[in-house]
Amino acid sequence: MRATWTSAALAAMTATSLSAGETPVDYGRTLFGRSSESVTFGPYVRFEAGRAATGLDDANWVPPGAGDPRVFFSAGDDDNAFVAAAIGFDWMNGFRGDVGLVSAGEIDATGPWSYTAPAVPGPHADITAASVRTTALMGSVYYSPLEQRGVNSRIQPYLVAGLGFARNQMSDWTRTNAAAPDPVRSFAGKSSVDLAYSIGMGVEVQVTRAGQHPVLVDLSWRYYDFGNAEGSTTPLTGGQPPREALNVDRNDSVISLGVRVPLKRY
Amino acid sequence: MTSEGLVPRWRHLSIVIVGAAAFAFVPGGPFHPAFGGAAYAQHTGGSHGGGGHDGEEHDDSGHSGGHSGHSGGHSGGSGGHSGGHGSGAGTGGHGQGAGAGRGQPGAGGRPVWAREGILEVELGRLNVVRAPSHVLQRAYDEALASLTPEMADFYSMDLNEMIAALSTNFDNLSYIDSPLQNLALFEDALDGSSVLTSTGEISNTNGNLLAAFLGVASDKNIPITADSVTAVTTILGAPVTGSAAAALAADADAIRIAVKTGHG
Numbered sequence: 001m002r003a004t005w006t007s008a009a010l011a012a013m014t015a016t017s018l019s020a021g022e023t024p025v026d027y028g029r030t031l032f033g034r035s036s037e038s039v040t041f042g043p044y045v046r047f048e049a050g051r052a053a054t055g056l057d058d059a060n061w062v063p064p065g066a067g068d069p070r071v072f073f074s075a076g077d078d079d080n081a082f083v084a085a086a087i088g089f090d091w092m093n094g095f096r097g098d099v100g101l102v103s104a105g106e107i108d109a110t111g112p113w114s115y116t117a118p119a120v121p122g123p124h125a126d127i128t129a130a131s132v133r134t135t136a137l138m139g140s141v142y143y144s145p146l147e148q149r150g151v152n153s154r155i156q157p158y159l160v161a162g163l164g165f166a167r168n169q170m171s172d173w174t175r176t177n178a179a180a181p182d183p184v185r186s187f188a189g190k191s192s193v194d195l196a197y198s199i200g201m202g203v204e205v206q207v208t209r210a211g212q213h214p215v216l217v218d219l220s221w222r223y224y225d226f227g228n229a230e231g232s233t234t235p236l237t238g239g240q241p242p243r244e245a246l247n248v249d250r251n252d253s254v255i256s257l258g259v260r261v262p263l264k265r266y
Numbered sequence: 267m268t269s270e271g272l273v274p275r276w277r278h279l280s281i282v283i284v285g286a287a288a289f290a291f292v293p294g295g296p297f298h299p300a301f302g303g304a305a306y307a308q309h310t311g312g313s314h315g316g317g318g319h320d321g322e323e324h325d326d327s328g329h330s331g332g333h334s335g336h337s338g339g340h341s342g343g344s345g346g347h348s349g350g351h352g353s354g355a356g357t358g359g360h361g362q363g364a365g366a367g368r369g370q371p372g373a374g375g376r377p378v379w380a381r382e383g384i385l386e387v388e389l390g391r392l393n394v395v396r397a398p399s400h401v402l403q404r405a406y407d408e409a410l411a412s413l414t415p416e417m418a419d420f421y422s423m424d425l426n427e428m429i430a431a432l433s434t435n436f437d438n439l440s441y442i443d444s445p446l447q448n449l450a451l452f453e454d455a456l457d458g459s460s461v462l463t464s465t466g467e468i469s470n471t472n473g474n475l476l477a478a479f480l481g482v483a484s485d486k487n488i489p490i491t492a493d494s495v496t497a498v499t500t501i502l503g504a505p506v507t508g509s510a511a512a513a514l515a516a517d518a519d520a521i522r523i524a525v526k527t528g529h530g
Contacts, residue, residue, distance in 0.1 A: 030414055031465050036407035039446055041397065092401055150400065152407045211412030211442070266394050266405070266446040 030210075036152045037206050038214035041092040042264040045085070046100065048220070050256025052082040054107045056132065059248040061175070063125070064240035069116035071124045075248055080105035082254045086140070090262065094148025097141045099164075104226065104252050106133040109170070125177035129186070130170065132229040132250055136196050138164030144204070154206040159199075160222065166196035166250075168229030172236060173246045187245060188234040194227025204260070216260040226250040387493040390485025391445045395501050406450035409442050410461065416440035418467045425474050425517055429524040436528025441482065448483035449498070452476060456504040476514060481521025486529065490519040 056075035062068060082105060088098020109130040116124060140162035147156050174186040202220025230247035389395070397405075420441040423431060431439055442448055454461050460475045462468045480498070484490050492511040495518070499506040506514060 030411060031418055031462075031467055032410040032413060034407070034411050036411035037404065038408050039401060039404050039444075041401045041404075092404060093398070150403070152404050209412070210408045211444075211447075266397065266401075266444065 035154055036210050037147075037154050037156070038208065038210055038212070039092070039266055040090045040214055040216070040262045041266065042262055043087065043089050044096075044098070044260055044262045045087050046098060046258055046260040047083075047085050048218075048256040048258030049081070049083045050220075050254050052080040052104055052224075052252040052254045054078055054080050054104070054250065054252045056107065056109055056248040056250055059109065059111060059127070059246065060244075061127075061242055061246040062244035064242050068243070069118050069120045070244070071113050071116050073111040073127050074114045075109050075111040075127070078107050080107055080252070082252065082256060084256070084258075088140075092147070094144050094146075095141065096144075097139065099137070099139045102134075102136040102138055102224075104134040104136065104224065104250075104254075106131050107250070109173070109229075109246070109248055123177065123179050125175035125180065125185075127246060128174050128176040128184075130173035130231065130246060132248060133169040133171070134166055134226045134229070134250055134252075136164055136166040136224075136226060138162045138196060138198060140198065156204045157201070158204060158218075159201050160220070161200075162196075162198035162222075162224075164196050165193050166226035167191055167193050168226060168250060170229045170231040170246065170248075173231045175246075182237075182239055184237070185239060186236040187242065188232035188236055190230060190232040190245070192228065192230050194229075196224065196226045198222050198224045200254075202258075213265050214262055218258045218260065220254075220256055220258060222254045222256070224252045224254060226252065387491065387497045388488055389494060389497060390488040392449070392480075392484055392494065392498055394446045394483075395449045395498050397446060402446065402450050402453065405444065405446040406454060409444070409447035409451055412442065412447075413462070414440060415467065417442065418462075418465075421462055421468045421475065421478065422470055423474075424470070425477060425520070428474070428478055429520050432521065432524035433527045436525070436530075439528075441478075443482065445483040448479040449502075452479035452483065452498075453502045453504075455479065456499060456502060456506075473514070473517065477517035477521055480514070480518035482525060484518065484522045486522060486526040490515050490522055 055077045059073040059075040060070050062070050082103070084100050084102045086098040086100025088096055088100075090096040109132050110127045112126045113122065113124040116122075140160055142158045142160045144156045144158040146153055169189065169191045171189040172186055173189065174184060176184050200220055200222030202218045202222075204216050204218035206214055206216050208215045228247055228249055231245040233241040233243075233245045235241055395402075417440050420428065420431065420439055442451070451460065451462070455472055455476050458472055460470075460472055462475060463470065463472075480490065480495070484494075488494075492508075492515045495511040495515045496505060496507050499511075
């Protein structure tokens with residue numbers, strides 16, 4: 001599913017980028033018969049919404065027993081709604097930057113155990129209840145090579161890189177092992193903050209005609225690494241706390257549609 | 267997070283940080299030393315696309331300066347006001363050549379107007395003339411891309427007709443309103459010839475067009491004076507001074523007042 005999405009997005013972006021420089025829309029006769037992107041210099045706001053293919057890697061915990069191994073799980077990948085809003089500044093020389101709030105949604109973090117380190121024969125407990133919700137504050141820098149070269153096309157492909165902080169909320173989590181004395185044990189959730197980064201690419205198209213207040217729409221693909229989400233070791237149902245709570249690394253591959261509007265018109 | 271997971275993650279993070287820094291500091295990037303104030307100095311007149319002026323013309327010594335014989339119907343005219351802006355004094359106009367053009371860096375890489383200083387004058391909306399050259403270039407391109415046949419009617423009026431139309435028929439007029447676009451067209455016309463007349467669909471004197479561009483670009487409540495004309499044209503690298511500045515200021519201010527009257 002994720003590969004299909006990514007391929008489709010990249011194909012669309014490539015096709016659109018290849019047509020950059022051509023006049024995409026005829027807005028009626030103008031004296032000079034030319035097209036140009038509008039002046040977008042200055043502050044802007046940007047909104048985007050899309051779909052995230054979320055992956056949870058390295059899901060594991062360390063049970064209470066001193067001799068217990070670290071148990072890894074196969075936490076399933078899933079799709080999520082993704083929304084973001086940002087405020088930024090466009091230098092109009094090929095670079096713009098913004099700071100935005102990102103909501104990557106909540107993903108189910110349950111799964112059966114897959115292996116242990118060191119290897120110890122099972123059965124071991126499965127994670128039967130857990131989820132991870134992520135929000136992030138991220139600064140992003142966008143680079144538009146055509147714009148930097150002075151091509152005032154209404155279609156501008158770009159590369160983007162972002163760096164920020166993610167707040168990962170692990171819900172209360174439950175491990176289940178029918179063979180154990182306590183088959184079902186639950187532990188409290190916890191929020192943690194971790195470094196987050198992102199890289200991606202996209203294509204931005206100005207949908208308003210020259211002379212009007214510019215509105216720009218973009219299609220983008222971005223990979224986000226939101227860092228680690230970790231639950232609490234506090235038992236909700238009594239008993240010994242685990243030596244390490246359930247924790248997972250979260251990453252999202254996002255395809256989104258965005259709208260960018262300059263706040264000031266010169 | 268396990269130590270096994272940490273290593274590739276920090277490796278990825280390092281790549282992103284180094285990549286972002288490289289983006290930001292490459293020549294032309296937002297944090298490259300040449301960007302910002304010095305960006306004003308990058309402008310060399312450039313080619314403004316088809317029909318645009320060539321910056322090299324600005325640099326020729328002994329530019330004949332100005333253009334004589336404006337045939338505009340407005341009293342006073344403004345013939346020859348653009349003066350010479352080559353390295354020698356203009357010979358045909360009232361203006362005085364004042365050295366290198368807008369984009370040529372002076373001592374220490376600063377633009378000429380920053381080195382020599384400009385008059386202390388309230389510019390209001392005209393302050394956008396200080397925008398980096400690539401922004402002014404985009405505004406120029408946008409102005410040409412948005413110029414419709416209806417606008418051609420306006421730009422073909424003589425000054426008195428423009429003033430009357432703006433004062434009494436403002437809502438039905440079609441013209442370029444953006445201060446930055448008007449100043450980009452103003453800069454283009456400072457060499458004595460406006461790109462607007464190159465299509466053959468607009469017939470007007472350069473003086474009328476200069477006054478229209480400057481008057482529309484101006485803040486509606488700040489009078490345009492000879493000093494403000496000199497300041498703006500100095501920033502653009504083609505100073506207009508003396509009686510030429512006064513004549514252009516009078517015409518542009520009449521446009522400004524007409525816009526204010528018509529707009530209410």
